[in-house]
Amino acid sequence: MSTGNGRDQAxxxxxxxxxRSDRELVVTRTFNAPARIVFDAWTKPELLxxxxxxxxxxxxxxxxxxxxxxxxxYRYVFGRDPKQAVAFxxxxxxxxxxxRLVCTQLFEPMRDAGEAIxxxxxxxxDGKTELVLVQVFPSKEILDGTIASGMEKGMRITYEQLEQxxxxxxxxxxxxxxxxxx
Amino acid sequence: MRYILNRMVQYRPAQLxxxxxxxxxxxxxxxxxxxxxxxxxxxxxAGKFDMTLTGMKKHIGILEQAGLVTxxxxxxxxxxxxxxxxxxxxxxxxxxxxxxxxxxxEELDELIDELAKTKKSSR
Numbered sequence: 001m002s003t004g005n006g007r008d009q010a011x012x013x014x015x016x017x018x019x020r021s022d023r024e025l026v027v028t029r030t031f032n033a034p035a036r037i038v039f040d041a042w043t044k045p046e047l048l049x050x051x052x053x054x055x056x057x058x059x060x061x062x063x064x065x066x067x068x069x070x071x072x073x074y075r076y077v078f079g080r081d082p083k084q085a086v087a088f089x090x091x092x093x094x095x096x097x098x099x100r101l102v103c104t105q106l107f108e109p110m111r112d113a114g115e116a117i118x119x120x121x122x123x124x125x126d127g128k129t130e131l132v133l134v135q136v137f138p139s140k141e142i143l144d145g146t147i148a149s150g151m152e153k154g155m156r157i158t159y160e161q162l163e164q165x166x167x168x169x170x171x172x173x174x175x176x177x178x179x180x181x182x
Numbered sequence: 183m184r185y186i187l188n189r190m191v192q193y194r195p196a197q198l199x200x201x202x203x204x205x206x207x208x209x210x211x212x213x214x215x216x217x218x219x220x221x222x223x224x225x226x227x228a229g230k231f232d233m234t235l236t237g238m239k240k241h242i243g244i245l246e247q248a249g250l251v252t253x254x255x256x257x258x259x260x261x262x263x264x265x266x267x268x269x270x271x272x273x274x275x276x277x278x279x280x281x282x283x284x285x286x287x288e289e290l291d292e293l294i295d296e297l298a299k300t301k302k303s304s305r
Binding site: 013015016017019025027029031032033037038040041047050051052054056057147 | 287
């Protein structure tokens with residue numbers, strides 16, 4: 001049934017991600033709904049289960065405990081199969097519905113990395129809501145390590161590839177730009 | 183490679199600047215080529231490139247900043263080797279990370295549409 005909800009390719013809202021500083025990751029996205037609805041989807045377990053672990057990525061949310069109040073805890077258990085599940089957990093430090101949420105974030109398999117501080121703001125304008133999600137890690141090294149551990153092994157760049165890269169950027173390519181796309 | 187470069191410009195301009203600053207000097211590119219064939223001490227490198235120890239230390243410092251070289255001091259000798267260049271690693275990770283959030287948000291869009299309709303019909 002076509003509902004004309006405006007979510008065709010041309011009007012799809014883009015997701016931006018950025019490493020804003022050595023220690024910060026920022027994700028932004030606009031949603032076509034008031035802040036109240038987006039905030040609910042972000043904080044109610046029965047709603048979180050519907051989107052947090054996308055089917056398209058083959059990951060499931062096995063359990064989702066959320067106690068949204070200052071000092072309350074949350075824990076998401078997820079993975080490809082229940083026997084190899086991992087969890088994110090933390091404590092809420094600020095709860096200002098529907099516009100702001102701040103919590104700590106521990107990735108349990110990497111306890112030594114400590115907790116990141118996560119701030120989600122929901123800003124409503126003309127019936128739409130802009131989400132800005134900021135994750136601040138304890139240090140540059142810890143964020144570097146988080147990224148490195150998420151990479152395939154053996155992704156090293158050779159000196160030859162670097163030289164070609166510089167050559168292509170400075171316009172001095174001698175016609176041998178035959179590096180295979182990464 | 184250009185694809186990776188575009189991603190880096192988008193996600194991590196500061197790191198890209200450091201890498202390009204490091205690579206923009208012929209001596210430093212020469213040092214990288216030399217280290218590609220094997221580790222070397224700063225003293226060896228200074229001799230090979232016919233410069234003072236201080237001069238070579240400065241170049242090594244810039245390369246270390248960009249993550250292209252790592253060095254370790256054992257006793258009185260500081261040995262340099264190629265570092266795990268992060269250009270490609272990080273750009274590829276950012277792409278994966280963005281795709282993960284895009285997938286989540288697509289499902290969130292559908293849920294939100296549903297919730298918005300429910301709210302309207304229950305007025």
